[in-house]
Every structure is written in C-alpha cells, then in structure tokens.
Amino acid sequence: MSIDTKICGIRTPEVLEAAAKHGARWVGFNFYPPSPRSVAPDLGAELARMVPTGLRSVGLFVDPADDELEAVLGRVPLDMIQLHGGETPERVAEIKARWAMPVMKAIKIATVEDLAAIPAYAAVSDRLLFDAKPPKGVVSLPGGNGLAFDWSILSGRTWAKPWMLAGGLTEANVAEAVARTGATVVDVSSSIEERPGHKTPERVERFLAAVRAVAVMAN
Numbered sequence: 001m002s003i004d005t006k007i008c009g010i011r012t013p014e015v016l017e018a019a020a021k022h023g024a025r026w027v028g029f030n031f032y033p034p035s036p037r038s039v040a041p042d043l044g045a046e047l048a049r050m051v052p053t054g055l056r057s058v059g060l061f062v063d064p065a066d067d068e069l070e071a072v073l074g075r076v077p078l079d080m081i082q083l084h085g086g087e088t089p090e091r092v093a094e095i096k097a098r099w100a101m102p103v104m105k106a107i108k109i110a111t112v113e114d115l116a117a118i119p120a121y122a123a124v125s126d127r128l129l130f131d132a133k134p135p136k137g138v139v140s141l142p143g144g145n146g147l148a149f150d151w152s153i154l155s156g157r158t159w160a161k162p163w164m165l166a167g168g169l170t171e172a173n174v175a176e177a178v179a180r181t182g183a184t185v186v187d188v189s190s191s192i193e194e195r196p197g198h199k200t201p202e203r204v205e206r207f208l209a210a211v212r213a214v215a216v217m218a219n
C-alpha cells in the first residue's frame with residue numbers, strides 16, 4: 001500500500017519543486033486572504049502553471065463568494081476546488097455545478113457527532129478532507145492550525161467518497177495517524193514550516209520520506 005500526500009499552502013517555486021521531486025501527488029494553493037499561506041491570484045497562476053503533469057493542483061477557499069471564485073478560477077489552472085469553511089451541502093453542489101470542477105469539502109472533526117454531517121457532503125462532493133475542528137476562541141483560522149483530532153473517531157469506518165486526512169500531521173506522527181484511520185492520502189501544512197506561511201524544501205522532503213516509510217512498513 002502506498003500513501004499519497006498533499007502539500008498544502010505552497011507559496012514558492014522551490015517548495016513546489018521539492019514537493020514534486022520527493023513524491024507528493026497533490027499540491028494546494030491557498031486563496032483565503034487572512035491566511036499567512038495565502039497567495040494572490042497572479043502568484044497562484046504562476047505557481048499552478050509550474051505544476052508538473054501527474055501532480056494535481058487544488059485551490060483552497062473559505063466560504064468564497066462567486067466573484068472571489070471567478071477571480072481565481074478565471075486565471076489559475078486548477079484540478080480541484082477545496083472548500084474549507086462553513087459551506088452548506090447546497091453551496092458545495094452549486095459551486096461544483098457552476099464551475100464544472102471537482103470539489104473537495106473539508107469536514108472538521110472534534111467528536112464522533114461531527115461525523116453526522118458527512119453523508120450530505122459526500123453526496124455532493126468528489127472527495128472529503130477530514131481536519132481538526134479549531135477550538136472556539138483559541139485560533140482564528142478555520143484550518144491549517146497544526147492541530148490533530150482524535151483519530152480513533154475515524155477508525156474502522158468507510159465513506160462513500162475518497163478522502164484525505166489532515167490536521168497536525170508531522171513526520172513523527174504520520175505513521176500512527178495512517179494506522180489509526182486507514183487513510184491512504186494525507187494532507188500537511190504547519191509542520192513543514194519554519195514559521196507560519198514559510199515552508200522549506202528540506203521539511204517537505206523529510207515529511208515525504210516519513211510517508212514513504214509508512215508505505216514500506218505497510219507492505
């Protein structure tokens with residue numbers, strides 16, 4: 001079994017190159033302006049055009065208005081839209097239909113009760129992303145907080161759509177996270193940064209090596 005990785009919040013060609021060179025299968029560009037990882041549409045377009053064949057590019061949005069989506073999707077070549085806010089299933093379906101693009105909906109998890117929302121989102125999304133729910137009042141971003149959730153909540157469950165695991169993954173814990181959840185795709189951001197918004201090629205390489213080691217262990 002091999003585990004695929006999405007490197008989220010890429011802002012430089014060097015980090016993009018490291019992701020491609022060391023085996024990432026997905027790269028994410030953040031179009032949520034309050035995030036320290038966000039890129040303006042022009043930079044996003046430049047980076048997305050550098051993505052090599054075989055690597056899928058994802059644009060991350062949080063409760064985007066139609067004009068925000070248009071400003072990005074009109075000029076940035078992306079393979080998938082990631083919705084990381086409080087979008088309803090109806091809004092997810094609307095965005096998917098309007099831009100005729102695959103959509104991945106982030107589901108934020110703190111307790112087993114949070115799983116109840118999944119079927120409605122699975123019905124309208126192409127893929128799901130399970131991330132930690134940010135604790136109220138402690139952090140201001142709806143994702144990318146470097147926080148893990150209780151992975152046992154996902155243990156032994158299956159879903160109607162493909163999914164990725166996110167939230168506080170590091171080179172040290174990714175093996176346990178995969179073993180506990182059965183994830184076959186992992187998504188990382190904070191732990192490969194030297195400070196918020198600043199990923200380094202070296203940390204990207206180390207995380208991807210840790211994921212490769214997981215895959216080897218499982219064989």
Ligand SMILES: O=C(O)c1ccccc1NCC(=O)[C@H](O)[C@H](O)COP(=O)(O)O
Nearest residue numbers: 008035143144145146166167168189190
């Ligand atoms: O990364 C951000 O700044 C961000 C901001 C707003 C919504 C989502 C955001 N990131 C989402 C991601 O896809 C992250 O990769 C995922 O949440 C995991 O992040 P981390 O826990 O930092 O590895």
